[in-house]
Amino acid sequence: MNHVFVLFLAFIPLSFSCKSSSWNPLNYNHPHIAALILARGGSKGIPLKNLAKLNGRSLLSINLSVVLQVNFSSVWVSTDHFKILQEAGVVNVHWRSEESARDDASSILGVLDFIHKHPEVDAVALVQCTSPFIKAEYLKQALEEIRKGKECVFSVTRSHKLRWIQRQDGSVLPLNFAIHNRPRRQDWSGELLENGMFYFAERKLINRGLLQSHRCKIVEIPQKDSLEIDTRSDLDVAKALVQLT
Numbered sequence: 001m002n003h004v005f006v007l008f009l010a011f012i013p014l015s016f017s018c019k020s021s022s023w024n025p026l027n028y029n030h031p032h033i034a035a036l037i038l039a040r041g042g043s044k045g046i047p048l049k050n051l052a053k054l055n056g057r058s059l060l061s062i063n064l065s066v067v068l069q070v071n072f073s074s075v076w077v078s079t080d081h082f083k084i085l086q087e088a089g090v091v092n093v094h095w096r097s098e099e100s101a102r103d104d105a106s107s108i109l110g111v112l113d114f115i116h117k118h119p120e121v122d123a124v125a126l127v128q129c130t131s132p133f134i135k136a137e138y139l140k141q142a143l144e145e146i147r148k149g150k151e152c153v154f155s156v157t158r159s160h161k162l163r164w165i166q167r168q169d170g171s172v173l174p175l176n177f178a179i180h181n182r183p184r185r186q187d188w189s190g191e192l193l194e195n196g197m198f199y200f201a202e203r204k205l206i207n208r209g210l211l212q213s214h215r216c217k218i219v220e221i222p223q224k225d226s227l228e229i230d231t232r233s234d235l236d237v238a239k240a241l242v243q244l245t
Contacts, residue, residue, distance in 0.1 A: 031073075032073040032121050033123045033143065033147075033200075034073055034076055034124055034125065035067045035070070035074070035124075036078060037076070037077045037128075038079075039078065039079045039084045040079065040080055041079065041080050041081025041083070041101075042081075044103065045232070048083065049129070050129045051084065052229070052235055055239070055242045059129040059130065060084065060087050063128075063131070063132075063134060064077070064088070064089070066135065067127055069136040070140055072125060072143070077094070078100075079095070094114050094118075100112075108209055108210070111124055111201075115203055122202065124206060125142065125143065125199075126198060127139070127198045128196050130229045131195070131198075131229075132229060133226070133227060134198070134225070138155065139198060142154075142198060146202070151201065151205050152202065152205055152213055152215065153199075153217045153219060154194060154199045155218070156219070157195045157220065157221050158190045158191070158193075158223070159191050160188060162182070197221060199211040224241075
């Protein structure tokens, strides 16, 4: 068992040389912005979801091919599974701690686990494998905002859905419109919904346990590219959309 463990460690890339862990865009012209894909092996809805195939390619492979088109300082896959390690190929691999790989572990815990071991990183671009229609142009827009000094950027899509909530007594209440003044689509700019494609954040924000603040910028993603795969039904929809393109 010990021999296997030593062999595995040999395949984990070494860390980059350390740089300052604080980033003031006024005096730090070349921040280290790391792209990070969290790819845990223990997905419940779809086992090894990050390796699920879409048009013959894994979700991880699809996302990596896009991320590598963008000028990030480094690209990392954070995982706890050997098959995902193999699929990561030539990019850097961060082996997740047991705590950050639990079923109930949040994404921010995974990002914190990463930056605590990589003091050279000034900002993280968390890219989600579950968004198979991600494009390099979307990531480049977010990267430009971070380089201009924004502390966080995340992806959204616009919705014109009218939302309701059901109260405990069974009655229903509109959440984003007035019953006596239902908006027409053409008269309403709609709402911005997180689509889970990516979250960029400065290190100082991440250290507070956050990926977002009220000072965030957004990148608006068309609905056609905003599908997020959480279930097998989502994967089936993605496969159908690929066939149509």
